[in-house]
Amino acid sequence: MKTSQILICISRVLFPFIVLYGFYITINGHLTPGGGFQGGAILATAVLLSYFIQPEKIRNLNLxxxxxxxxxxxxxxxxxISLFxxxxxxxxxxxxxxxxxxxxxxxxxxxxxxGIKVSTGLVLVFSTFIEEGK
Amino acid sequence: MIIIYMLQILLIFLSIYIISSKNNLKAIIFFSIFSLVTASLYYFLKAPDLALAEVAIGSAITPLIYIIAISKQREFLVVSHISKRDSFLLNTKDTVGKGYKLLDDFTKHYNLKLVINHGKYDELKGIFRSRNIDLVIEKSKKNGRYILKGKKTSILMNKLAQLTITDDDIEVITIEEGEIYD
Known part of the structure; x- marks a missing residue:
């Protein structure tokens, strides 16, 4: 898959904001709409964008x-913990x-x-898909 | 209230378009728009929780998985065991090898993407299972002919055998499913 330069540039601009928004939704889950699952899914989309920026970024899937x-x-x-x-x-x-x-x-x-669990799970799903036939 | 009705009508048209479209990539992009409209509908129906999940999963992650699946479907993977300096599979500006020309024409005719991999069969493993290889190229030590090995169940192999039946240098062998290539 060849990605265009414009997509890479826009992804670089958007990446930190998406990570910030994902953490905001996760941490403010008890006050505003959202929560662990939704924030984790947004964090997973940020990692998805990082595939456009640097395709060889994620190597160690076992971790x-x-x-x-x-x-x-x-x-x-x-x-x-509350049991004790x-x-x-x-x-x-x-x-x-x-x-x-x-x-x-x-x-x-x-x-x-x-949020961390959901995002790692979703990242694993699509990175196995990408790595499968390299 | 009018906005909700309009979005619902838009959803119906989008879903009809997705089902009836012939192009795979177009259908995926419209699927992504479909889930975006669904997310805004959730928001107007006072379920912002669901809208957030739908935006992230429905319009970004699922289409990406579909796109990867489509790009994988259109590959014709060839593993070559002959040396890289051999002129059979050479593709440079000056010389185009005989085998490369044959495979290139063959894959272009069936609208596939040719991927040639030099190296061992063991290195080409996916994460959960071994990769599906379409063709293995070897050089016979006895008479110097090139041997193309492929699966017996594949229709493409029959066509390839018919193409190369007049050629003396090339031999096509088909193998049953489950046997080892080497």
């Missing part, structure tokens, strides 16, 4: 596969009478990890 698997375990651990702090599983690990800003930390952390 991404490992990262995705570890993220699953990390999500389970974060969601079950409050005695209940799958709920906020902070005490119930703490301030609202502090309590939203739980949702932010969980959204961030879900």
């Amino acid at each position: 991404l596969i490992k990262l995705e698997k570890y993220m699953f375990i990390v999500i389970l651990i974060v969601s079950s 702090t409050r005695g209940e599983i799958f709920t906020n690990f902070l005490p119930i009478n703490s301030s609202i800003n502090l309590k939203s930390l739980f949702l932010t952390i969980l959204n961030l990890f879900i």
